[in-house]
Amino acid sequence: MKKNLRWLIVLLFIALFPATLGRISPYYNTVLILVGIYVILAVSLDLLIGFAGQISVGHAAFFALGAYTSGILTAKHGLSPSIALLAGLFVSGFVAWGIGRAVLRLKGYYLAMATLGLNAVVVKLITGFASVTGGASGLLNIPPFQIFGLTLQDHTHYYYFVWGIAILVILACLGLAQSPFGSALIAIHSDEEAASTLGIDCPKYKLHVFVISSMLAGVAGSLFAHFMGFIAPDDFDIFTSILVLVMLFLGGVGTIYGAALGAAFLKLLPEVTYRFQNYELFFHGIILVLVLIFMPRGLLGILTDAKNRLLGSGHLLNPPPSGKELQPS
Amino acid sequence: MGNEASRNSQVDGKHFLWVDKITKSFSGLTALLDVSFGIERGHIRALIGPNGAGKTTLLNVISGILSPDSGHIYYRGKDLTRLRPHQIAAEGLSRTFQLVRLFKANNAKVLDNLMIGAHLKLKPSLVKSLFLRGALHRQDRVMRETAYEKLRFVGLEPAAGDALPSNLPFGNQRLLEIARALMSEPEMLLLDEPASGLNDAEVEDFKKLLLAVKAKGMTILLVEHNMKLVMEVADEIVVLNFGRKLADGNCDEISCNRKVIEAYLGSDYMNMAGGNHSG
Numbered sequence: 001m002k003k004n005l006r007w008l009i010v011l012l013f014i015a016l017f018p019a020t021l022g023r024i025s026p027y028y029n030t031v032l033i034l035v036g037i038y039v040i041l042a043v044s045l046d047l048l049i050g051f052a053g054q055i056s057v058g059h060a061a062f063f064a065l066g067a068y069t070s071g072i073l074t075a076k077h078g079l080s081p082s083i084a085l086l087a088g089l090f091v092s093g094f095v096a097w098g099i100g101r102a103v104l105r106l107k108g109y110y111l112a113m114a115t116l117g118l119n120a121v122v123v124k125l126i127t128g129f130a131s132v133t134g135g136a137s138g139l140l141n142i143p144p145f146q147i148f149g150l151t152l153q154d155h156t157h158y159y160y161f162v163w164g165i166a167i168l169v170i171l172a173c174l175g176l177a178q179s180p181f182g183s184a185l186i187a188i189h190s191d192e193e194a195a196s197t198l199g200i201d202c203p204k205y206k207l208h209v210f211v212i213s214s215m216l217a218g219v220a221g222s223l224f225a226h227f228m229g230f231i232a233p234d235d236f237d238i239f240t241s242i243l244v245l246v247m248l249f250l251g252g253v254g255t256i257y258g259a260a261l262g263a264a265f266l267k268l269l270p271e272v273t274y275r276f277q278n279y280e281l282f283f284h285g286i287i288l289v290l291v292l293i294f295m296p297r298g299l300l301g302i303l304t305d306a307k308n309r310l311l312g313s314g315h316l317l318n319p320p321p322s323g324k325e326l327q328p329s
Numbered sequence: 330m331g332n333e334a335s336r337n338s339q340v341d342g343k344h345f346l347w348v349d350k351i352t353k354s355f356s357g358l359t360a361l362l363d364v365s366f367g368i369e370r371g372h373i374r375a376l377i378g379p380n381g382a383g384k385t386t387l388l389n390v391i392s393g394i395l396s397p398d399s400g401h402i403y404y405r406g407k408d409l410t411r412l413r414p415h416q417i418a419a420e421g422l423s424r425t426f427q428l429v430r431l432f433k434a435n436n437a438k439v440l441d442n443l444m445i446g447a448h449l450k451l452k453p454s455l456v457k458s459l460f461l462r463g464a465l466h467r468q469d470r471v472m473r474e475t476a477y478e479k480l481r482f483v484g485l486e487p488a489a490g491d492a493l494p495s496n497l498p499f500g501n502q503r504l505l506e507i508a509r510a511l512m513s514e515p516e517m518l519l520l521d522e523p524a525s526g527l528n529d530a531e532v533e534d535f536k537k538l539l540l541a542v543k544a545k546g547m548t549i550l551l552v553e554h555n556m557k558l559v560m561e562v563a564d565e566i567v568v569l570n571f572g573r574k575l576a577d578g579n580c581d582e583i584s585c586n587r588k589v590i591e592a593y594l595g596s597d598y599m600n601m602a603g604g605n606h607s608g
Contacts, residue, residue: 053434172459179469180453180469182458184453186435186445191432196415197414197417197418198446198510199449208455
């Protein structure tokens with residue numbers, strides 16, 4: 001009940017934003033569209049890192065695959081954006097499947113190495129195949145999104161579209177995380193060998209979560225391409241991957257909500273720090289360092305603690321579900 | 330061919346699990362050499378031996394974590410040797426570990442651990458979890474009931490379900506691991522030193538639990554150092570020493586076996602065992 005109320009407030013805020021604050025300053029509508037896209041990226045990465053414990057440091061590679069597949073198919077081949085979005089989703093998923101099959105049989109951090117490499121390779125390929133991708137100077141003239149014959153040229157419309165998808169993604173990831181599928185991921189995260197002796201096919205589950213996480217990044221890429229109308233390799237380099245990782249750890253890993261919060265915080269932070277002009281990067285960095293030092297459980301952890309303190313539930317840090325030690329009956 | 334026939338008679342006959350000439354070495358060091366023995370359905374078979382005798386290695390071979398250099402594992406007549414651990418679990422073999430291995434990531438609770446144990450019952454594939462959530466949710470609710478049942482069965486309070494595993498006293502963590510192994514309703518349990526670290530009262534409770542598991546018709550392979558417990562619950566004992574089978578027989582045979590006494594039990598034990606049998 002309380003949880004539903006919280007959701008209702010967030011949804012109302014998101015729904016009313018363009019009509020209220022966004023009306024005063026339409027610029028913020030565009031900022032919030034980017035927030036929505038990064039929410040999809042961070043939440044999908046949380047499913048992989050926060051639940052399955054598989055580290056990917058190349059999430060932007062799948063973001064790029066979605067963006068360029070969608071961009072090339074629409075700008076150069078005149079396909080409908082909704083079909084291009086699906087194509088981007090499948091290309092990202094297919095590449096993830098290929099890499100995952102090769103790497104995820106192994107235990108350890110091979111996925112981190114492979115995704116790091118993939119990110120560099122994808123950026124190089126985009127730059128190299130200039131005739132197809134536009135190369136370093138970028139891919140131009142990507143049409144705005146169209147759905148059911150309606151062109152989402154207006155930013156308010158696109159805002160609702162992106163946030164509709166972002167909320168669907170959050171709900172899907174939450175649903176997966178809280179289902180027995182999510183429990184299997186947590187088992188793999190904790191102890192792969194013990195998980196396998198309980199009947200969990202670890203390589204299969206790791207592969208499936210990697211593929212679905214990458215597909216969602218591909219969707220984010222497609223949404224990004226049709227929003228910007230112009231994409232360049234710089235948008236998808238390793239720093240973008242790191243940015244998404246920071247969003248995830250800043251917000252709180254393994255909670256889904258935390259990832260969304262971290263994405264919103266980090267994308268909105270420059271809107272505050274730009275006032276410091278020359279010192280913008282300095283303040284940006286300081287705030288990040290402070291948050292990571294003093295809030296090891298992320299923004300969501302701090303909010304939970306603050307709520308508990310206000311409502312006097314007593315537990316401040318990492319409240320144990322039941323305080324007493326349990327004795328055998 | 331004659332060899333094959335005799336082996337099959339052992340497999341199809343009385344042996345539920347048949348360990349057939351297992352050899353395993355780690356970079357030149359032989360951990361197991363030509364070890365063979367069988368376990369009858371519904372029996373408790375103890376596997377004993379000094380530290381480093383290869384007991385845990387054998388358990389890892391049976392559960393598929395290690396693959397043997399040669400030899401086979403037959404379970405209900407089926408060759409498990411090249412199967413992966415999750416496939417062996419699906420055949421109905423469940424196990425615990427010498428050092429308790431509970432799932433703790435993402436603040437997983439006791440109940441979460443049990444629900445992970447129900448994986449083989451729920452089979453939560455990606456497609457099922459995304460698109461058949463209603464069906465999965467109903468199954469999940471049923472398994473939750475089973476989880477509380479298993480908690481009570483091993484002697485833990487239902488209230489423990491909401492605790493973090495690391496907040497449980499050590500003995501209860503062991504019990505939780507057994508409850509988790511029981512969630513998939515296995516036909517055979519492999520227990521790796523389940524009584525180590527338990528106090529005398531806990532060992533006594535644990536003995537009752539083992540017999541209750543046996544009474545449910547489950548077959549148990551018990552690796553254990555606590556000789557008193559072994560002598561009280563085991564139907565047969567197999568003794569390993571330096572990776573070789575030293576002896577195989579019932580409790581009386583083992584406690585009187587000279588080689589076993591010399592290698593493992595020590596002369597003190599002979600007097601103690603003699604005392605037990607006369608009394």
